Amino acid sequence: MTLSELRYLVALADLRHFGHAAERCHITQSTLSTQLRKLEDFLGITLFERTSRAVTVTPIGESIVIRARRIIEEVDQIADLARQDEGLLSNSLKIGIIPTLGPYILPLFLDALHRAHPLLRLVLHEDLTVNLIDALADHEVDVLLLALPTDLHGLQALPLFVEPFWVAFPAGDPLGERPTIVERDLAHRKLLLLAEGHCLREQALSVCGQQSGRDRSSPDVLRANSLETICAMVAAGLGCTLIPELAVPRLAAPGSGVEARPFECLGANRQIGLLWRTAFPGSEDLMSLGQFIQERLPSGVQRSDLPKPSGHKPGVYKAGGARSRAHVV
Numbered sequence: 001m002t003l004s005e006l007r008y009l010v011a012l013a014d015l016r017h018f019g020h021a022a023e024r025c026h027i028t029q030s031t032l033s034t035q036l037r038k039l040e041d042f043l044g045i046t047l048f049e050r051t052s053r054a055v056t057v058t059p060i061g062e063s064i065v066i067r068a069r070r071i072i073e074e075v076d077q078i079a080d081l082a083r084q085d086e087g088l089l090s091n092s093l094k095i096g097i098i099p100t101l102g103p104y105i106l107p108l109f110l111d112a113l114h115r116a117h118p119l120l121r122l123v124l125h126e127d128l129t130v131n132l133i134d135a136l137a138d139h140e141v142d143v144l145l146l147a148l149p150t151d152l153h154g155l156q157a158l159p160l161f162v163e164p165f166w167v168a169f170p171a172g173d174p175l176g177e178r179p180t181i182v183e184r185d186l187a188h189r190k191l192l193l194l195a196e197g198h199c200l201r202e203q204a205l206s207v208c209g210q211q212s213g214r215d216r217s218s219p220d221v222l223r224a225n226s227l228e229t230i231c232a233m234v235a236a237g238l239g240c241t242l243i244p245e246l247a248v249p250r251l252a253a254p255g256s257g258v259e260a261r262p263f264e265c266l267g268a269n270r271q272i273g274l275l276w277r278t279a280f281p282g283s284e285d286l287m288s289l290g291q292f293i294q295e296r297l298p299s300g301v302q303r304s305d306l307p308k309p310s311g312h313k314p315g316v317y318k319a320g321g322a323r324s325r326a327h328v329v
Contacts, residue, residue: 098126
């Protein structure tokens, strides 16, 4: 059993296509097939079910793929550690990010990060929180940038800032005459929410349901799959919604048909930060990344106090295997 065979195994498990997996591994399709047959013969098991129409990982194959990912990560980190003298943020880094944050925070720091750290190679995965935490546990990503969970352990967290929620409503609505919105202002209005699985949906229901009695079955609760779609519904006069503060300049821009005001309500915010496995050897890089992001936030954002570099560690949470589509930036 060789490291190359494990890389071929993971590639085919990810892509479920011999041609695409061979292309990723920079080998021919016949070589990939031959090497994986050798691996199966060595282990005495079937890793993949092959048909003319699909490639499927067997149950025992899934368990082996998880361990192969960890082995590959450890080996890759040996090379990364050997390059530490090139400076912080000089290696590859796989970052998971939630859809309600990525489009609004990435433009604030991504270009500057590339210019400041040209050796850094980022791979971004955008997915729902539950899938990203599974991907982190399966070593498919290195770190997450998301609304920090409170019921997890076994992971290290670095809080970066607290992001308040704003109320978005149709342009010209009487709510626009108020400097802030309180919960009773929304009691008899239709609330537009993201679909199941988005953490922002659960947070909005938690905040707006405290006095109004709204729940998932309420006829006044409509659903969509992105904040952009929800705000298009708001502009059409279908209801109101909650949006995170960083999204306000884009989603409630002049001429968008949407206005927004701060929401004065207990718990109407989320804490954004980095989350990673305790055993990940690049904690110093992640601290540096967190500081880099924090320094480029808008001036009005409530920043969290970062740990001092004296070996003090950030808060600890726990972890939870799913896959998300990735692209290289």
